[in-house]
Amino acid sequence: MQNDIIKCGLTEEANSRFVDRIGKEAYVWCEKDWKHDAHEHAHHRAQFTFVEEGYQYFHIDQKIYLVPQHHVIWIPSGKAHRITSDAKTVNLMVFLFKTVFKEDFYRNVHVFAVPPVLKEMLLYASKWNQQTEEDEEQDLFFKAILKSLPNLCKESSNLEIPVPADIRLIPVCTSINSNFKYSLNTDELAEKAQMSVRSLQRIFKKETGITLQKYLQLVRILKSIELIDSGQFTLSQIAYKVGYRSLSAFTSSYQTIMKAKPRVKI
Structure with missing residues (x-):
């Protein structure tokens, strides 16, 4: 379709639903000077966003989550969300996972400051930016990131405004x-x-x-x-x-x- 909109490798076709045409389990999409459209949308991959510069507001259910610089947000698959920001520049790393582990952590929204070890892992992962072909090292590395999140997450529950x-x-x-x-x-x-x-x-x-x-x-x-x-x-x-x-x-x-x-x- 000529009017399809591509975001982070996902194709938006209708009603803010995104179609996943990427076969691999997980990939990363680094975006400098991110542009916002403020439309609520959902997709079938779990989303893990690292704000490298600037800040974002995520509008999810009855809450508004602030994700400032050097913070991350975990959004379960299928969870509708809307993103806004008035920051001059927003640089992001967006990780998208097709399948996740069974722990309760992965079923809920989380916002937390990035600990140094995770930050280094995320920055290293940028070398696979927008790479959609299979890569054994990348697959193992991303699975390690995913598995470590519940242990590294010290949730910043104060960074949310209830609606x-x-x-x-x-x-x-x-x-x-x-x-x-x-x-x-x-x-x-x-x-x-x-x-x-x-x-x-x-x-x-x-x-x-x-x-x-x-x-x-x-x-x-x-x-x-x-x-x-x-x-x-x-x-x-x-x-x-x-x-x-x-x-x-x-x-x-x-x-x-x-x-x-x-x-x-x-």
């Missing part, structure tokens, strides 16, 4: 996302949800698993990552732009979420 199913809470989340620089006004948020403050706090925690204040903190830190990626601001400027009154308060909050201190690009 509530209760439609009354959508205006609340929208308001926080738009006004993250400011302190929470729970009375105003409760009015948007057409419920009492106490009901809002209870229902929001039940729906998302986190408090309104924690949601605000997550949004602020994710926005700070976007500003850090732009390379246009100092950390002090970023702290102010995302609503913190001091660099130390921002650094503490950032370290709580990211398990590392913020660093501007050099």
Whole structure:
């Protein structure tokens, strides 16, 4: 078909479903300056994406996962996902596996920082970029990567923003996302949800698993990552732009979420 779209070796034919015409068990697709289309899609291969530069948001089920630089995401086969990013440059390595091991790990979405040993393995694997013919060394090496993931994964569960199913809470989340620089006004948020403050706090925690204040903190830190990626601001400027009154308060909050201190690009 002339209108087929090829992504990472998979052919998109209709309804954002991808047809797999590659015979081998696993392969890697390295992509510099990745272009996003923001369409939800699914495919029959499990996907393992390493963000070498920039950041991506993966919209999966009722959550938005942030995958910043030097992090990876595991997506089981058949799981519909949508990808967005405002990063200036996004360089990726996408591994696609036809079959996986039986452990529970491979049935769920995971995001985690890349440990040094795995990073070296992934970079070495780039030599097989877009290679679709059989290669014994590559097959064994990729199987070793796949098998090691449950042991190397120290999940960064804080890098996900829950999306509530209760439609009354959508205006609340929208308001926080738009006004993250400011302190929470729970009375105003409760009015948007057409419920009492106490009901809002209870229902929001039940729906998302986190408090309104924690949601605000997550949004602020994710926005700070976007500003850090732009390379246009100092950390002090970023702290102010995302609503913190001091660099130390921002650094503490950032370290709580990211398990590392913020660093501007050099």
